[in-house]
Amino acid sequence: MFPLKQLPAPHTRPHSVKVTLYAYTPGWQVDQETPLMDSGKPAIGSFDVDSLKWMTYLKFNQIDFQIRPAFEPNMSPSGRLPFLALSNGSFVTADGFEAWVQENKPKVTTITAKEKLDHQEAAEALAFINLAESKIHTALLYTLWFEPSHFNTTTRQHYFGHHVWVLVNLLSYRERSRISQSMLLTRAQIDRELIFEEAAAAIESLAILLGDGHSHGHDEKDAEDKDKDKEFYFFGKTSPSSLDAVVFSYLHVILTLPTIRNVEADEVDAGRRSGELARIVRKHDNLYKYSQNIWNKWFTA
CATH class of the missing domain: 1.20.1050 (Glutathione S-transferase Yfyf (Class Pi); Chain A, domain 2)
Structure with a gap:
């Protein structure tokens, strides 16, 4: 009878491989009654400065991430959008965003003076x-x-x-x-x-x-x-x-x-x-x- 055979939970939610950015997205939409929330296409850009700033900074630092359209600030731990959801279940809000990016961006072996600010x-x-x-x-x-x-x-x-x-x-x-x-x-x-x-x-x-x-x-x-x-x-x-x-x-x-x-x-x-x-x-x-x-x-x- 022992050891007992353990079966996986029938509805285990798979962990996301990529970091997920929850942000106002996509960019300004013209002649639409409501923002485009789920078109099946990748979201590009944002009409919100903070959301676009995060997207841009992640791209600049070669962070592999996916974007999820979000319009409810209360879904964020800080009560403000955007925020990052990590694969380990933790979150990154505005206070720790830039530090997290610097710690997790790909390591570059050669950085010349033309690439880095003095x-x-x-x-x-x-x-x-x-x-x-x-x-x-x-x-x-x-x-x-x-x-x-x-x-x-x-x-x-x-x-x-x-x-x-x-x-x-x-x-x-x-x-x-x-x-x-x-x-x-x-x-x-x-x-x-x-x-x-x-x-x-x-x-x-x-x-x-x-x-x-x-x-x-x-x-x-x-x-x-x-x-x-x-x-x-x-x-x-x-x-x-x-x-x-x-x-x-x-x-x-x-x-x-x-x-x-x-x-x-x-x-x-x-x-x-x-x-x-x-x-x-x-x-x-x-x-x-x-x-x-x-x-x-x-x-x-």
Whole structure:
């Protein structure tokens, strides 16, 4: 009778081999009542800056991962999306994300000076990350949550469109109130003109830092490709850094934000205002090309 024969549980859930990123995805969808939640196709990009930032940083560091569309922040241990679910059943949230990536990325045996930021560049990169995550982030939040043209259509649809309409209204206004309170922690009032002036100055600073290495496209002759690659990322590096992940994420979300069309005559100005942030970015051809190059190289290749 002994030893007893042990049989496997009939419904054991297999562990995922890949790390799973739960994030708002895919990118902005046009002419859809609700976000694309399960089309059977791989999710590409995100309309949410933090989600796109995580995707980009994982790709930059060659982490093998899969994406699961998620629209409920409460499913995250931190109450905020995105988050990582690991094969051992543990989770990684925003506080430990970058450290986890650095510990788990593939080991590179040869790293040249052209690929790695030195101490001064790393300090500059951190300063520009803070600039983007304060000035540009505030302008993007204002565009999405306080410009009626976007709030009443694009924003509510993408963040809460999977709920019934009563909850869409309740949750979207509650989130806008939360964002308003967070803005007022660092400024006396929510001044649209000042917010966009600060964002424009920050975007111009990034354009100057990037330089003119992106003022041309990918259609140059092959003999020049090697020279172009030297300035493909910030500081002329041949490999991207966390600064590239952050800046690209803001640029891409801003540039792909749906254009407000079919507005009434008295709403034309509101429609124009909703596209102001994208127009500011498009004034800098190098930033526009930079964003396009990263998207094509890392997301569509």
